[in-house]
Amino acid sequence: MKLAYLDLIGGASGDMLLGALLDSGLLINNLEAELKKLPIPDFVLKVEDGHRGGLHGTSVQVQIDEDVRYDWEGFRTVLEASELSPTVRTNAFEVFRRLEExxxxxxRVGTEMESPRPQELGSTDTIIDVLGVLIGLEILGVSEVYCSAIPVGVGSIASEHGVLPAAAPVTMELAAMVGAPLRPTDHRGEMVTPTGTALLTTIASFQKPVFELQSVGYGLGSRDPSSVPNAVGLWLGEHTCAEREELCLLETNIDDMNPQVYGFVRDKLQVLGAKDVWITPIQMKKDRPGVTLSVLISKSIERTAVDIIFKETTTLGIRRRDVDRYALERTSMEIDTTLGRFPVKVKYLSGKPWAIMPEYEACLKASKDLGLPLRRVMRQIETEAEQLLITQDDA
Incomplete structure (x- = not known):
């Protein structure tokens, strides 16, 4: 499974991300062929080798014959009329939805009021930047994108709205919408554009994956400051046998709550996206029986999980600590067997199917419907699935 890691060295914009993709091996002819499927004015991608500081990479400029201006509905109309893949279109709709929000x-526009016009963002250039990045990732076969913290500059910038802080309000709102990590710097000027931020917060996870590096590319911005290379790095590679995740463990001891509530709290935390939730019996003060509620979660949803625990339990305090976890790649699929079609989970090791586990509920239903022992059903599904997936892969 190919992944990409974006190192925001000096920031990120749509054209910088495009440059990084081209510098990493994306062929310009393949990219332009896909972009031609968009109902937009003719354009040319001017691609040049260059350097920012001591860093060599690729810069991209979009040259347009007729720069049509778009509102939010205009963006959606272009996407609906395109012949791009469903994945690219879905991600593009989400990028523009987030920009509008x-x-x-x-x-400070209320829900009952019309959305502000895109202003600088309402250009053909924006469409090409957004779709170009999404198309490029798909062509390169990238299925997962990770990203470093977003760098933020100081000072002010000029815009059609007037003078704005270098950390533009739209950029900050995009980051806040997903709780993206920020890296304040002393660099003067804008480092990450709204278009770049909308792309990053839509397609990337702000985590540090462990992977086998295959290629490196650098996309260059138009400016060349002396303080930092105005570039974004793109590292392409494959997952190692086990991926290291940076997670957070929340724990609290409870001895005064109706036990029936624990199941509800567990379900609510799992719906939120908790990696795991478990309850451990303990002995508390004055020999009172109690439990430790433990929740393993991504840091991006930590605050929401804390709120749920405080609101839904009787606890007055929660412990937390950072933890690392190694996790193998796993997928869910359905396979055809002599007993019918069954859902199974497949564990991968070094990119190959390694073990298979039938879904319990489906096996239980088949056991009752067919009048067969549950263990026999599970064993037969597992055996047939291994012959289908693991044996064929080894061959």
């Missing part, structure tokens, strides 16, 4: 938040 961030503009509404930045301008």
């Amino acid at each position: 961030a503009e509404r938040r930045a301008h």
Whole structure:
């Protein structure tokens, strides 16, 4: 499974991300062929080798014959009329949805009011940047994208709205919408554009994966400051046999709550996205029986999980600590067997199917319907699935 890691050295914009993709091996002819499927004015991608500081990479400029201006509905119309893949279109709709929502938040527009016009963002250039990055990732076969913390500059910038802080309000709203980590710097000027931030917060996870590096590319911005290379790094590779995740462990001891509530709390935390939730019996003060509620979660949803625990339990305090976890790649699929079609989970090791576990509920239903022992059903499904997936892969 191919992944990409974005190192925001000096920031990120749509054209910088495009440059990084091209510098990493994306062929310009393949990219332009896909972009031609968009109902937009003719354009040319000017691609040049260059350097920022001592870092060599690729820069991209979009040259357009007729720069049509778009509102939010215009963006959606272009996407609906395109012949791009469903994945690219779905991600593009989400990028523009987030941009529109961030503009509404930045301008303090209520839900009953019309969204502000995109202003600088309402250009053909924006469409090409957004779709070009999404298309490029798909062509390169990237299925997962990770990203470093977003760098933020100081000072001010000029815009059609007037003078704005270098950390533009729309950019900050986009980051806040997903709880993206920020890295404040002393660099003067804008480092990450709204378009770049919308792409990053839509397609990337702000985590540090463990992977086998295959290629490196650098996309260059138009400016060349002396303080930092104005570039974004793109590292392409494959997952190692086990991926290391940076997670958070929340724990609390409880001895005064109706036990029936624990199941509800567990279900609510799992719906939120907790990696695991478990309850351990303990002995508390004055020999009172109690439990430790433990929740393993991604840091991005930590605050929401804390709120759920405080609201839904009787606890007055929660412990937390950072933990690392190694996790193998796993997928869910359905396979055809002599007993019918069954869902199974497949564990991968070094990119190959390694073990298979039938879904319990489906096996239980088949056991009752067919009048067969549950263990026999599970064993038969597992055996046939291994012959289908593991034996064929080894061959």
